[in-house]
Amino acid sequence: MSDRSRIIRGRVLTFTDDPFEAGSSARIYLEDGAILVENGRIERVGEALDILAGAPQAAIVDEYSGCLIMPGFIDAHIHYPQTQVIGSYGAQLLDWLHNYTFVEEQKFSDPAHCVRIADFFLDELFRCGTTTAMVYCRVHPQSVDAFFAAAERRGARMIAGKTMMDRDAPEALTDSAQRGYDESKALIARWRRRGRLDYAITPRLAITSSKAQLEAAGALADEFPEAYVQTHLDENRDEIELVAKLFPGTQSYLEVYERAGLLGPRSVFGHCIHLADSEVAALAASRSVAAFCPTSNLFLGSGLFDQARLRNAGVRVALATDVGGGTSYSMLRTAAEGYKVLQLNRQSWPAAQAFYRMTLGNARALTLDQHIGSIEAGKEADLVVLDSRATPAMAHRMETANGDLDVELFALIMMGDDRAVRQTYVAGAPSKT
Numbered sequence: 001m002s003d004r005s006r007i008i009r010g011r012v013l014t015f016t017d018d019p020f021e022a023g024s025s026a027r028i029y030l031e032d033g034a035i036l037v038e039n040g041r042i043e044r045v046g047e048a049l050d051i052l053a054g055a056p057q058a059a060i061v062d063e064y065s066g067c068l069i070m071p072g073f074i075d076a077h078i079h080y081p082q083t084q085v086i087g088s089y090g091a092q093l094l095d096w097l098h099n100y101t102f103v104e105e106q107k108f109s110d111p112a113h114c115v116r117i118a119d120f121f122l123d124e125l126f127r128c129g130t131t132t133a134m135v136y137c138r139v140h141p142q143s144v145d146a147f148f149a150a151a152e153r154r155g156a157r158m159i160a161g162k163t164m165m166d167r168d169a170p171e172a173l174t175d176s177a178q179r180g181y182d183e184s185k186a187l188i189a190r191w192r193r194r195g196r197l198d199y200a201i202t203p204r205l206a207i208t209s210s211k212a213q214l215e216a217a218g219a220l221a222d223e224f225p226e227a228y229v230q231t232h233l234d235e236n237r238d239e240i241e242l243v244a245k246l247f248p249g250t251q252s253y254l255e256v257y258e259r260a261g262l263l264g265p266r267s268v269f270g271h272c273i274h275l276a277d278s279e280v281a282a283l284a285a286s287r288s289v290a291a292f293c294p295t296s297n298l299f300l301g302s303g304l305f306d307q308a309r310l311r312n313a314g315v316r317v318a319l320a321t322d323v324g325g326g327t328s329y330s331m332l333r334t335a336a337e338g339y340k341v342l343q344l345n346r347q348s349w350p351a352a353q354a355f356y357r358m359t360l361g362n363a364r365a366l367t368l369d370q371h372i373g374s375i376e377a378g379k380e381a382d383l384v385v386l387d388s389r390a391t392p393a394m395a396h397r398m399e400t401a402n403g404d405l406d407v408e409l410f411a412l413i414m415m416g417d418d419r420a421v422r423q424t425y426v427a428g429a430p431s432k433t
């Protein structure tokens, strides 16, 4: 966090509501806007000349002529121990887990490795404009400590948790129902609601947790109702068949989690592709969140997320990269692939809705919208500066945008990635210096 006053000037764009519900009035756009940041928070936002006139003399002024300044992106589902298996060839979910991920994740018994990967991971998120993420760590508590310590050093708002898994994985990667409970509880005591950090109870998926361990996770959720819960759901057909075998007597995959007491408004379920109607209804009734992970779903051949079905049923939806099953840290690339997935389902997704999802929409899904997700006085100053002309091809494309903001935003999603990120501010401090 920077304690000097700073003015960030450019084309300010922020959403005030979901454009799907509220239409185009759900955003504020200032062609020559500015944001006054003090002590990591947004003090004022408005027309640049007004902000400059009223700012302290000693304020630093960062000028981004022509660039869009938006709230930092939020990624609702990502795995930090998978930075070195991203882009591994030729497998669907269960093989991918066993052949690549479970091999790689054993390195996290070494605390020095945890620190190195956590540092890389956070720097890469910021380089892509992502300032908050909901993160799976490893089964080893030191992987969680390393991640939270790295996030705290950077002043970042992050949610994370120790993966609980007590079966169907190499012995070095498993805990037990009791150890998973004890270690998670100790981590909750250390990190939950510490500064900008918060904790997610993280049973990896029903295949790798016994009934006893899922019940232990549910006991934690009961003891700490304000903690988050994150896990995977209905990603892959073989996975669903295996869950049905492992939990006889349950009617659906989600029912396994429901019986363990893991549904609720702070629970985020990754993927949610092959849902039965009863599962859709249970997600909606419990106010649980379904995380759409398009690059991962395409890469692992898992299936096509049906956003319209979930939205019509009243299910809360988030957008996420799911690195390393996902193939990009960039939320712009993720939204571009999301658009294509929805196209295959004959569903539309205008750019305004996608940018809303990456910012205020995901903040609401993670119940963080009182802190982040929009640019307004009092909120934390997590911001991304985007250049729609970052590459020759993008600049060439923008020649025909004719000043139409929606045309620009859509091309920015389709053609943009980390190269379009000019700067990222975390609690008011620039991450690129």
Ligand SMILES: [Zn+2]
Pocket (backbone or CB within 6 Å): 077, 078, 079, 232, 270, 322, 325
């Ligand atoms: Zn995942």
